[in-house]
Amino acid sequence: MSDVRHLQALASDIAREAGGLARQRRAEGVSLAATKTTIADIVTDADREVEVLIRSRLQAERPGDGFLGEESGGARSSTGVTWVVDPIDGTVNYAYGMPAYSVSIAAVQGDADPSSWTALAAAVCSPVLGELFTAARGEGAWLDGKRLAVNTETPAGALLATGFGYDPATHDGDLATVRRVMPLARDLRRIGSAALDLSYVAAGRLDGYFERGLKPWDFAAGALLVEESGGVVSRFDTASDRPMLIAAGPDLHERISVLLDK
Structure with a gap:
């Protein structure tokens, strides 16, 4: 199995860069590129540009790894590691100028089938808030140096x-x-x-x-x-x-x- 901490660091670095590009393009103005499953399911030029950035960075750093992206499809892995990427998750929010969008990057062991993969590392960047959530298998999940923990008590619902x-x-x-x-x-x-x-x-x-x-x-x-x-x-x-x-x-x-x- 690949070094999960290395994968986490790489995902984090790329997610921050990609988030910066997404925020910059949003400030410049959003251009609608296409619709997908329905007329309400949109993709912007920024979605595609951000995914190109992520994919090119990963290919340069880890050329044998596989890839599954929302906008550009997949590539098979020769290393056993596949990167699963949503360049802008929350595209409708993004298009409307709402800050609730993110860049999501995960490294998984196996192919692109969620039922068979093992997630190794993850990074989710919230560009507007400047937050970066990261995780590595067996190493915990973190937000800007603080370890995360789910809530376990819900007395008020x-x-x-x-x-x-x-x-x-x-x-x-x-x-x-x-x-x-x-x-x-x-x-x-x-x-x-x-x-x-x-x-x-x-x-x-x-x-x-x-x-x-x-x-x-x-x-x-x-x-x-x-x-x-x-x-x-x-x-x-x-x-x-x-x-x-x-x-x-x-x-x-x-x-x-x-x-x-x-």
Whole structure:
């Protein structure tokens, strides 16, 4: 297995550089490049430029590693390590000028299938706040030198986060899921960046997070952050096109799972 601390340091360095580029391009003005799954699912020129930067840095530093990026697809690994990248997670927020977007970079052992990989290192950069969340397997999760830990007590109810798919046909199901979970909640947040949601669970800013339909690049880095902070991350309905992901401290994860894993 590769040196996870080296991978963590590399992911962190590149995430900071990529976050700086994303913030610079946002200040200059966003140009819409295309839509993806629906007209509401957009990609900007900055998404593509930031991913090119990340991919070129990784190729220069570790030319045999594999790659899976949201915008530029994949490349197979000859080293056993694959990088899973979302250049701008929260593109709609980014396009609207909202600060809740992030750069997400993870190194995993294995191929690009989340059911078979082992996450090794992660970095999630929040460019507007200047925060960098990092983790390495067996080494904990960190925010700017402070070790992170998930919340384990929710006496007033859990502060939860979720997200909705871009396809209007899925909205009724997503709202029904929220109704099932709300008996556990003190309140609900809808931030718009899965990588930030997971980072905030790791940091104790949220108690738990659940969402259907995430792609591998949405959660590869954030899931390791949660696990290295003492939390649990699980996915079910993985044979469907909209698997469910749940992330929380162990007790809350179990309680959410009982409500949703049916």
